[in-house]
Amino acid sequence: MDAVIEQLKTLALAEAFPFLLKAMGALVLWFVGRAIISTFRRVLNLTLQKRQFDATLIRYIESLFAGSLTILLLLGILGMMGFETTSFAALLAAAGIAIGTAWSGLLSNFAAGIFLLVLRPFRVGDEISAAGVTGLVQEIGLFATTIDTGDNLRISVGNNRLFSDNIVNYSHHPHRRVVVKVPLTHGGDIHGLMKAFRERVVVVPGVQAAPVPSVDVAEFTAQGPVIAIGVHCKPTQAGAVQGAVSLAVEETLIASGYVVLAPAALPLPLLSRAG
Numbered sequence: 001m002d003a004v005i006e007q008l009k010t011l012a013l014a015e016a017f018p019f020l021l022k023a024m025g026a027l028v029l030w031f032v033g034r035a036i037i038s039t040f041r042r043v044l045n046l047t048l049q050k051r052q053f054d055a056t057l058i059r060y061i062e063s064l065f066a067g068s069l070t071i072l073l074l075l076g077i078l079g080m081m082g083f084e085t086t087s088f089a090a091l092l093a094a095a096g097i098a099i100g101t102a103w104s105g106l107l108s109n110f111a112a113g114i115f116l117l118v119l120r121p122f123r124v125g126d127e128i129s130a131a132g133v134t135g136l137v138q139e140i141g142l143f144a145t146t147i148d149t150g151d152n153l154r155i156s157v158g159n160n161r162l163f164s165d166n167i168v169n170y171s172h173h174p175h176r177r178v179v180v181k182v183p184l185t186h187g188g189d190i191h192g193l194m195k196a197f198r199e200r201v202v203v204v205p206g207v208q209a210a211p212v213p214s215v216d217v218a219e220f221t222a223q224g225p226v227i228a229i230g231v232h233c234k235p236t237q238a239g240a241v242q243g244a245v246s247l248a249v250e251e252t253l254i255a256s257g258y259v260v261l262a263p264a265a266l267p268l269p270l271l272s273r274a275g
Contacts, residue, residue, distance in 0.1 A: 026077045033073040041066050053117075060114075060142060106143065112159035113142040126171040127235060131161045150239075171235040175208055178231055178242045182249055184258075185224040190217075193256060197229055200252045206241040207231045 041062050048058045117140060122128045126137050128147070135149035144156040170176060182197075184190060197215045201207055211232050218228035229249065233241040 022081050026081055029077055029080065030073070033069075033076075037066055037069045037073070040069070108160040109143045109158045112163035113140070113144075116140055116145070116159055116163055117142075121167050122169045122172075126169055128170065129168040131157050131165045133157055170238070173235070175211075175232045176235045176238050178233060178238055178245065180229045180231075180242060180245045180249060181218060182227040182229065182253075183221065183224065184227060188224075188258060189256075190225060190227075193252070193258065194227060196252050196256055197227065197249065200248045201229055201231055201245055204231070204241065204244045204248050206233045206237045206244065208233055 044065060045058060045062060048061065053061075116122075122137055122140075124137050124140060127135065128137060133147050133149065133155050135147040135153075135155070137145060138148050138154070139146040141159075144158055145162055147155050147157060149155060184193065194215045198213065201213050201215075202209070207213060208231070213232075214228075214230040216228050216230075218226045220226070229245060231241065231245055
């Protein structure tokens, strides 16, 4: 019996005690590693905020680095404990390839979302037209962008489709030019009407004094000249200003006594009947 106890003591000193030391070292390494990762995450957050990165992108980058460093920390702890980590790393690589193949479409939206957040062709609140959708941007996600249309519909567009299409940002500049075309007939006082249009559109609510509104002849047709009235306004008021300018044009035409001539009656084709 004493011999068995001596053997157990020897075994404990030879195996259990080193394992206990490794476990304690692994525990210390875990807490120290987590503290370093947390510090690195805070420093990364402050750095990205100073560079004015998007909040969604900051959270993603933080999670990506924190997750990667945590995996490396776990692999280091397992290696210190004596576990074989080569097969585990190979398993992670194989799983990554399988997931990437299965989620190729989702990952393409994810990559496009990163580019949208970094390049910033538009921001939340901008009015854009892309991928067949026109409206106000409500959210730029990592996989899809949410847009509210003019008829109060919410549409989520995949970032890959959005990024691969031409993006028209109506809100990028501080003002937007709106053009209203007025077809006239030959024989009228064109110069008098153009002067009346200039005097009338400058007082339309929402029309900016600078740049100065323009009234020019855009083209000539068989019926008469086409007048183009161009005004500048805030991007968010473009629709209302266009309607107000169109109404002002109508009022100006009525006040000036402009009469639209009816088109001349066309002769009817002669019908022949076989005898």
